[in-house]
Amino acid sequence: MESYKRIKHRTFEIIQPDHEHDLASRAFDIVVIILIVINVIVVMIDTFELPDSVRRITNTIENISVIIFTVEYLLRVWTADELYPDTASITKSRLRYIFSFMALIDLLAILPFYLPMVFTVDLRVLRMLRIIRLFRVFKINRYTTALGTISKVFKAKAGELISSMSVVLLLMLISSVLMYNFEHEAQPDSFTNIFQSMWWSVATVTTIGYGDIYPVTVAGKILSTIIALLGIGLVAVPTGIISAGFTEIVHAERSEKQDEKSFCPYCGKKLL
Amino acid sequence: MESYKRIKHRTFEIIQPDHEHDLASRAFDIVVIILIVINVIVVMIDTFELPDSVRRITNTIENISVIIFTVEYLLRVWTADELYPDTASITKSRLRYIFSFMALIDLLAILPFYLPMVFTVDLRVLRMLRIIRLFRVFKINRYTTALGTISKVFKAKAGELISSMSVVLLLMLISSVLMYNFEHEAQPDSFTNIFQSMWWSVATVTTIGYGDIYPVTVAGKILSTIIALLGIGLVAVPTGIISAGFTEIVHAERSEKQDEKSFCPYCGKKLL
């Protein structure tokens, strides 16, 4: 029983990404990431016309990968109580893990492989979900701090960012309806319905401008001009918010440091 | 008389969006917003080719909505003196409300429905103005603070933003005239007149670049290059202004906090 627990704890240590100085854990991380990268490459290669010989190799790689990913998945479910030590029972912690976002992605990435054994559906398209596993790469690389800063800024400014994005979306919706009314008659094939009009507003507000759809009437062009100029202003807002967020964090860190080293050199008292 | 006043006050409380803890007011807000959203969806659906059965349903929804919106509008006019308690007479406060921006939008959104009863004109196109009512959504959601910060920044920087936009517009005007002279002969169909040329300058300065109109002469391409590079600089200005605005607000808040812990260098007493 004791040795069972010890093995489980050791397994948990190995499969968790945050033990950088543990050789076995590090090796496991690298193997998994290499496997993910290989799978992503296979998904990409599969979009080309391939001779049967190559197709056979990619299939073999996939089969081996799925087996390894399955073992990994089961190990993670097994050791879920180590991940959530606060949860009441082992079953609860396992369910909690199974329904976590990353675990669902992992399951969806391996499940399609087993389904044809039971049903006749082909959900192999889901295997490209494996690409999302690439985000795990960030967990073990040396840019963790920088990414942490970025996500801290996004969290601190979430309210402002969502608000400004809502205004942008509302503006896009209103301009789509207006543009449909301006252009539908002149270009019934381009501005067929409101969805086409929304597609135009996406291309305009984001300044992509593919050129597949654009206004030709004077009213439509004037609206487009207004939306484009407003777009610049509105797009400037998230930039301004994020920029202020980064400036803020830097200041917060500096003022913390200053607080620490603030002792009067004459009387020795701590300065506040 | 007393009970009339009480009913009016209660009605005002219910139809005003800023009583979040008042159940009736909250329910009213939610019903109105759901109705607006349904109407926006109807406006969008109407752009598709629909069978008569569906068209009948959307018409019914519209009729009911207009009746509810009319009642709401009349209630708001009725309780206008509660909204502007400082206004001299009830009539004045009602006129003040009727000619406020949001009330005019509301009126324009319901009026087209009643006009055909009197005249023969069909102004049903105006009902899409209802979409502007969506902005009311912001009044009752939890992002009010964030939106407040954003609009505070825009107000504080209005002068600088308008100035920089004026320079951009002037640059667009000048480049349009120049471009017309460069390209008119080479592409009489694209650069037909100054308006087409302005349309080009919008697509260029905002970096949309639909691709329906672009210079082909060497002079035109050089001008386009200059305008595009200047455009980057000029578009960077609003971003910089807004960014500084957000940084400023954060600092203003922090320096208020810091003021609480300052000391006089002469007598050592806590300042403020």
Add this chain to the structure above:
Amino acid sequence: MESYKRIKHRTFEIIQPDHEHDLASRAFDIVVIILIVINVIVVMIDTFELPDSVRRITNTIENISVIIFTVEYLLRVWTADELYPDTASITKSRLRYIFSFMALIDLLAILPFYLPMVFTVDLRVLRMLRIIRLFRVFKINRYTTALGTISKVFKAKAGELISSMSVVLLLMLISSVLMYNFEHEAQPDSFTNIFQSMWWSVATVTTIGYGDIYPVTVAGKILSTIIALLGIGLVAVPTGIISAGFTEIVHAERSEKQDEKSFCPYCGKKLL
């Protein structure tokens, strides 16, 4: 002699834009600006096919405008010594004015009208230079302070802005040469020579992307990707510089204010 001087001084006061409380000066400014705006509209209208009757009206407007602009120009030359009181002689100050940027623009805008009287050349195209006079508008409007702030930022950051722009231009030059080598063979009609290739790099770095020229080879697309991603980074630099410039100015102003109001409320001494 004394009255000559007084008249000259009064004339100078009237034609200078910075006497807002002087009624005559204000009226003069408004008349000139209205005249400029009318002329800009005439320049714009002239790009359309017009019936002879309209053409005759626009011609009359032009003739009158040129006469007024000529008088204004001569008055400015006459009073140049008031504008530059430090200059040694009246002749020198007049020459200094004549060769100032705005005066040259003014001259170029009226000269084409008189040339056909002497030579047979038609330089009427130069009259669109009158549009540049629109910049004078900024001199007398209420956004002067805001524009002043913007130009102060640009001046303070000139070195950094020019440096970053030089890097962008160098990158565009290098990518043009590379792209020409990658694409010339595949698309000899699009990438005919280095100028076409430069035109592509303008559309790419500024993210306009008209769509008239783009790479089709794998090497060209990879280069385009690198340039586009670098472009985002490089375009972020001017924004960052300008943004920092605005933040800086705001801080400078605040810290000046704070310095002024910094008195200890207990001992009354000025805090530094």
Add this chain to the structure above:
Amino acid sequence: MESYKRIKHRTFEIIQPDHEHDLASRAFDIVVIILIVINVIVVMIDTFELPDSVRRITNTIENISVIIFTVEYLLRVWTADELYPDTASITKSRLRYIFSFMALIDLLAILPFYLPMVFTVDLRVLRMLRIIRLFRVFKINRYTTALGTISKVFKAKAGELISSMSVVLLLMLISSVLMYNFEHEAQPDSFTNIFQSMWWSVATVTTIGYGDIYPVTVAGKILSTIIALLGIGLVAVPTGIISAGFTEIVHAERSEKQDEKSFCPYCGKKLL
């Protein structure tokens, strides 16, 4: 021996760009830069169809340039021990110089000229590498300080910039795979394989939008909308980072100044 050393030291002084007040060094810099600019112009001219007479002139210019660049290169190798005074032996310092980035560029820019004498290969395409030498221009101009500030910001923020760029690249990869699956069937000619899909994602995330490839299915358009809106947010991040970097530098400089006027709240003495 003494005079050999003196000549070498003097040569080093002349060929190094950072002796602005040394007339010989300054002249040398200007000659080299003029030569580089001429060579860049020649590379550009060579992309046009040229008559033999012009081609002969450009060839002569090239030959002379290569000889001068070769001499310059050899002088730099010879004086390498002056550049790296800390290196143990002269040979080591020379090897260190030869394998430095700029020296390799210099070598690659002159080598293709000598190769045809030995082999039959034509690597004259490499001579356009000479354009990279243009970056040397920055070493001797008056914007050195400004460029230094810019590169300081990039170095200080390298981690955050690379992290945010990695997220952008990952997002582009995932969206490419998804878009391929959405659009391949509808547009087999445009979305032939994953590389075409990646090309679309580059044009979309960077908001270039050439218009040669774009989604036509509803799923593809929705994905494109999400990517485009996320793109705005993600592109705002580098801008925000760089902007904060510039603000930070300015503050660091100012707070250094401010430290000079701080006082202890307990004893009132000047701090630091």
